[in-house]
Amino acid sequence: MSAPTLERPAPDEAALLEQFDATLAADHRIEPRDWMPEGYRKTLIRQVAQHAHSEIIGMQPEGDWLLAAPSLRRKSVLLAKVQDEAGHGMYLYSAAETLGADRADLTDKLVEQKQKYSSIFNYPTLSYADVGVIGWLVDGAAICNQVPLCRSSYGPYARAMIRICKEESFHQRQGYELLMTMMRGTDEQRAMVQDAVDRWWWPTLMMFGPPDEHSPNTAQSMAWGIKRHTNDELRQKFVDMSVPQAEVLGVTFPDPELEFDPETGHYRFGKLDWEEFKRVVGGQGPMNAIRLARRRAARDDNAWVTEAATAYARKHEGAVA
Amino acid sequence: MHEETVYEALSNAHDDEGHWAFGTGFDEPLAGVDTTVPDGIDPADLGAYCLMLGDDALVLAQRLTQWITNAPELEEEVAIGNIGLDLLGQARLLLARAGSVGVLGRSRDLATDSIPDEDALAYFRDADEFRSTALVEAPNGDFARTMLRLLAAATVRLAVFARLRDSRDPVLAAIAAKGVKELTYHRDHAARWVLRLGDGTEESHRRAQDGVAAVWPLLADLFTATDVETRLAAAGVAVDPAGVRDEVRDVLTQVLQRATLSVPEWPAETGPRGRLGEHGPELTELLDTLQGLARQHPAATW
Numbered sequence: 001m002s003a004p005t006l007e008r009p010a011p012d013e014a015a016l017l018e019q020f021d022a023t024l025a026a027d028h029r030i031e032p033r034d035w036m037p038e039g040y041r042k043t044l045i046r047q048v049a050q051h052a053h054s055e056i057i058g059m060q061p062e063g064d065w066l067l068a069a070p071s072l073r074r075k076s077v078l079l080a081k082v083q084d085e086a087g088h089g090m091y092l093y094s095a096a097e098t099l100g101a102d103r104a105d106l107t108d109k110l111v112e113q114k115q116k117y118s119s120i121f122n123y124p125t126l127s128y129a130d131v132g133v134i135g136w137l138v139d140g141a142a143i144c145n146q147v148p149l150c151r152s153s154y155g156p157y158a159r160a161m162i163r164i165c166k167e168e169s170f171h172q173r174q175g176y177e178l179l180m181t182m183m184r185g186t187d188e189q190r191a192m193v194q195d196a197v198d199r200w201w202w203p204t205l206m207m208f209g210p211p212d213e214h215s216p217n218t219a220q221s222m223a224w225g226i227k228r229h230t231n232d233e234l235r236q237k238f239v240d241m242s243v244p245q246a247e248v249l250g251v252t253f254p255d256p257e258l259e260f261d262p263e264t265g266h267y268r269f270g271k272l273d274w275e276e277f278k279r280v281v282g283g284q285g286p287m288n289a290i291r292l293a294r295r296r297a298a299r300d301d302n303a304w305v306t307e308a309a310t311a312y313a314r315k316h317e318g319a320v321a
Numbered sequence: 322m323h324e325e326t327v328y329e330a331l332s333n334a335h336d337d338e339g340h341w342a343f344g345t346g347f348d349e350p351l352a353g354v355d356t357t358v359p360d361g362i363d364p365a366d367l368g369a370y371c372l373m374l375g376d377d378a379l380v381l382a383q384r385l386t387q388w389i390t391n392a393p394e395l396e397e398e399v400a401i402g403n404i405g406l407d408l409l410g411q412a413r414l415l416l417a418r419a420g421s422v423g424v425l426g427r428s429r430d431l432a433t434d435s436i437p438d439e440d441a442l443a444y445f446r447d448a449d450e451f452r453s454t455a456l457v458e459a460p461n462g463d464f465a466r467t468m469l470r471l472l473a474a475a476t477v478r479l480a481v482f483a484r485l486r487d488s489r490d491p492v493l494a495a496i497a498a499k500g501v502k503e504l505t506y507h508r509d510h511a512a513r514w515v516l517r518l519g520d521g522t523e524e525s526h527r528r529a530q531d532g533v534a535a536v537w538p539l540l541a542d543l544f545t546a547t548d549v550e551t552r553l554a555a556a557g558v559a560v561d562p563a564g565v566r567d568e569v570r571d572v573l574t575q576v577l578q579r580a581t582l583s584v585p586e587w588p589a590e591t592g593p594r595g596r597l598g599e600h601g602p603e604l605t606e607l608l609d610t611l612q613g614l615a616r617q618h619p620a621a622t623w
């Protein structure tokens with residue numbers, strides 16, 4: 001951060017706000033040193049932190065299969081993917097730090113349940129097909145959510161998202177490719193794939209958030225340019241994209257109301273169970289406690305390692321170790 | 322990146338063709354490589370030797386992977402992921418090389434034809450057919466012990482691979498040349514942590530010293546050649562492990578001293594154990610997890 005210049009009087013807030021609004025109106029980026037309204041900064045920190053937490057907690061459901069992956073190629077691919085997610089978390093925590101947040105503090109907030117992460121990661125991964133379905137549907141939904149964020153009004157976040165989206169599309173492809181391979185395998189494998197699709201479809205649709213009429217912050221976030229489409233728009237886009245992919249794969253989605261509407265050119269789909277959504281977001285999902293406990297243990301059980309690194313750096317100031 | 326084209330690319334990406342996610346890096350390890358065995362080399366010996374080196378890499382990769390989602394820092398998740406991926410890559414090449422010279426044992430009968438050799442060997446051999454050593458098989462313990470074990474394992478392996486670059490088997494030589502770069506990074510990474518932990522806080526010093534005490538005895542069976550290694554070393558194919566002992570001891574002593582750790586006495590040599598198929602229960606346990614799913618669906622393709 002640069003020191004404020006003392007000669008000139010600070011321009012008053014109204015002028016700053018005017019400049020901020022003009023930047024947004026011109027579709028230019030806000031950068032870390034620019035003035036920004038407190039509400040914008042706070043909302044962004046929450047958004048970016050929640051996204052970072054989701055990347056890190058999101059390592060766990062698939063990570064649970066790393067040791068048991070059924071071929072060395074699959075094990076390598078999965079390890080590379082889970083490792084990517086750690087990298088995504090790192091870029092995003094860095095973006096949050098440009099807004100004045102601190103990574104360790106954000107991790108504390110996650111572990112103490114003061115900040116949320118995507119509720120999709122509170123479901124268990126019951127078979128290896130879940131690895132494929134997470135790649136195809138969950139990473140796919142994440143891409144739909146995230147591609148518009150490559151145009152976020154906040155520069156560091158937008159740049160992190162461009163990098164992340166490229167990697168997410170790899171993730172989606174490897175998931176789909178695994179499912180394709182499994183569908184060409186045994187009857188048992190095909191049944192595993194359909195079962196996984198049945199379990200993940202509705203939770204995936206909930207990844208886009210509550211319906212627009214119950215999404216109170218959407219309007220402000222869109223005005224600030226940190227959200228580019230409404231939840232329902234993105235959800236529809238995802239459904240339209242996924243149905244043909246399911247057909248190619250040879251699986252069905254567990255929704256009797258799913259049907260193409262020639263008038264709108266979109267697929268109609270059934271009602272989502274928002275009560276379940278609230279339960280899972282509120283910490284009552286099947287895996288919430290386990291996910292957070294593991295994250296907490298990684299922090300607490302290894303605190304001595306970080307302390308040692310800090311102590312060593314202090315002793316050997318200037319040394320590159 | 323234009324939004325609409327990204328969506329479109331996704332929808333069209335699924336023509337079931339080779340738009341493979343991570344490039345071709347993870348496909349068949351020896352694809353396109355001439356696997357002919359040069360004159361004067363016994364294929365059975367060569368295959369057995371590849372199993373020794375391949376099993377060490379596979380087992381250590383599995384151990385390191387146990388840290389994923391449990392590591393002290395996100396940077397360390399990424400680093401351990403990198404090291405694990407390197408070792409998996411080495412394991413795949415070496416197991417594929419063993420398969421290419423026909424060393425498959427019972428595994429080939431248990432695995433379906435469509436399962437590649439590397440997986441037949443990794444997933445369908447029992448513990449007594451593994452040729453890994455106790456150094457890589459031992460449980461992780463805490464982060465200090467994990468890094469001390471990685472330091473020792475990478476130091477030994479780097480010393481061997483550096484010499485194997487001149488192996489008379491060109492496939493082995495190529496695998497070693499690639500591995501040397503990777504193992505240099507693994508060794509450095511572990512050494513940096515040993516320095517930080519040894520010379521960090523009182524607690525980390527104590528844990529590092531405990532790690533040394535746990536890891537040093539695991540060096541006992543590493544430096545006596547099996548008959549296979551002796552024959553192959555004489556033929557210019559393999560490395561006699563006795564020839565790397567001093568180098569390994571020097572490197573480890575240097576790192577420990579710089580880390581303000583005391584260097585224990587070098588363990589009395591026991592002769593080969595793991596290389597002959599003698600393992601403790603921890604390998605069986607590790608293999609149960611690694612192999613369980615693949616064995617549950619022997620007719621499946623993944």
Ligand SMILES: [Fe+2]
Pocket residue numbers: 055084085088164168
């Ligand atoms: Fe990600």
Ligand SMILES: [Fe+2]
Pocket residue numbers: 085139167168171
């Ligand atoms: Fe992903």
